[in-house]
Amino acid sequence: MWRFLYTVLMYLIQPFVLLFMLLRSIKSPNYRKRLPERYGIYHKLTALQPNGIIIHAASVGEVIAATSLIKKIQQNYPHLPITVTTVTPTGSERVKSAFGDSVFHVYLPYDLPYSIQKLIQFVQPKLCIVIETEIWPNLIHQLYLRQTPFIIANARLSARSSQRYALVKNIIQPILQEITLIAPQDKISEKRYLQLGYNSLKLKLTGNIKFDLVIKNKLLADINELKLSLGKRPIWIAASTHEGEEEIILQSHRSLLQQFPNLLLILVPRHPERFSFVENLAKNQKLNYVLRSQNITPQADTQILIGDTMGELMLLYGVSDVAFVGGSLVKHGGHNPLEPASFKLPIISGKHTFNFPEIFGKLCDVRGVIQIASDSETLARTVKIFLNSPSLRYQYGNASHKVLTENRGALQRLFNLLKPFLEK
Secondary structure, three states, rough: OOHHHHHHHHHHHHHHHHHHHHHHHHHHHHHHHHHHHHHHOOOOOOOOOOOOEEOOOHHHHHHHHHHHHHHHHHHHHOOOOOEEEEHHHHHHHHHHHHHHHHHHEOOOOOOHHHHHHHHHHHHOEEEEEEEEEOOOHHHHHHHHHHHOOEEEEEOOHHHHHHHHHHHOHHHHHHHOOOOOOOEEHHHHHHHHHHHHOOOOEEEOOOHHHHHHHHOHHHHHHHHHHHHHHOOOOOOEEEEEEOOHHHHHHHHHHHHHHHHOOOOOOEEEEEEHHHHHHHHHHHHHHOOOOOEHOOOOOOOOOEEEEOOOOOHHHHHHHHHHOEEEEEEOOOOOOOOHHHHOOOOOOEEOOOOOOOHHHHHHHHHHHOOEEOOOOOOOOHHHHHHHHHHHHHHHHHHHHHHHHHHHHHHHOOHHHHHHHHHHHHOO
């Protein structure tokens, strides 16, 4: 009965979903493209081989997390067809830039039985792997009816999601029991799944595959080239920022310029639809900026480089001296601090880091991050401390990098769990 009511509700809200997509497309036109895919209607441009796998990565963050896993599967099973699904255009762009034609990509349709059936008939998968947290009742049930394993890999269950699911525990339990395997990324998520009543025998803690971050030689070469073009000047980066954070960051930068007149800020908004908004903020504050997309080398008087491109965050971290990780001055929950840690950067964040409790906990334990209040004076003061002290930058950078290296191995553990399903 509950699944019937859920499905009826999903159908009823479709007009509002389409209206939302239309409004979203005003700022980001890609949201109104490929709409038929949202309902499982695909133009079969490529002949799909059956018995492949679906890997679902909702948006950019999940695609980045899934990249190392997908490439490992490709390396070990080069003839296994892989379909990667996302729900956002930015996630779609990331899939295309990371994998090109080596995987097939479509949007995951809305969780309507007919649409999900069309996806399954189109791909004919032998396995579905979801990255981090995506619990869609009809998707899970339709795969279960076809005896197709459904696995949540690198599973993360936030406190907010856990509390919501707990309110409907009797409803969520039958859904969870149709999930073949859940591989949590940390003990906190493992405990939350157990509290919801998931079978402990099907719960396998692997750790977070984001710790298995590897910097390729090509990226290092690109970093060195960009460093040479920027010249010898101090650089700090504010990455994956959200609404309400850029104003604080720009105020901090203006203050820092009084003591460090040649300081460059690399400002990277999280979502592409906000690139123009952030550009206008810099323009209104009369700060000298260039856009990364213009491919213009920042000059000596350039105060800000706005990162308005996709897939270049690691490159921009690589040329920086100090890193602020966004989504943490506002109640968004923070973003992945392991990317700057891979370059031994001292990390600054706000206190809202509930999306990554275990990682930030480890960083705090070894003094690999400084968490600050949500005001421009504190941010400016903290950046100033690091800029004035190479030894402190070295201490915090090494500590953050140590957390990264000491927690590697999750990718291999996860891959070992998946092998029986991949080989079946």
